[in-house]
Amino acid sequence: MKNALRAVILVVCAAAFLLAGPGLSFGEPAYTDMDDYMLLHGQEETGSNNIVTGVVFDYRGFDTLGEATVLFTVVLGAGLVFRRLGKKEDEYEYE
């Protein structure tokens, strides 16, 4: 029963992918004003030749600040999980 259900789901997903896949146009993204603006003005507005870094660190600096904070919080949580209670001999437990 479970295997039959799994096979049906697999077949349906594969059929959906195979039917819908060839219809998509590859390499022709929808037109937006944003990418043209960044490609034309990004170099003089951010001063960086690498436009990806210009977007990540200048246009979307808040996003990067959030990522850095997430990383800080991850280390805090991992230190909380991996700490060892009681024993003091191993230096690598989190105080």
Place this chain on the structure above:
Amino acid sequence: MSNLVRSGANILMPFILVFGFYIVVHGHLTPGGGFQGGAVIATAVVLLMVAYSRAEVRASISKKVLKNSETLGLLLFIGTALLALTAGLAFFGNWLLDAGTLFGTPVAFGINPGDLNTGGIIPVLNIAVGIEVLGAMGLLLLAMLGGMKGDAE
């Protein structure tokens, strides 16, 4: 580990560190940036942990330095963003751009090889994120090393 692995680690270590710092510092010119360069530097810690025993890793890597570097990186990031307020710009404004001083050279439009002295605050933020990521990843790896059972001699 065997002497072969240790010698290989000793030879590879400076190259990994130099490559990581290169990715961090050239983040505004070539692909890469603070996150990627910090991760590359953190792989040097992994190499050290693979090649040497726990006592030797404990003697050579200070957990306090990694902790401080993580905090320092985040503070440098927020501080650089806050300094834009004193220059009369918005939060995260690029207050070093076209100033002519550090990282202040104007950049030409179009395809050019690039100059390290451009980018405004972007290289500063890259270095801050690089410091933070190497501290964070090193701390994660050391925490997992502390939770490992037995001796990885």
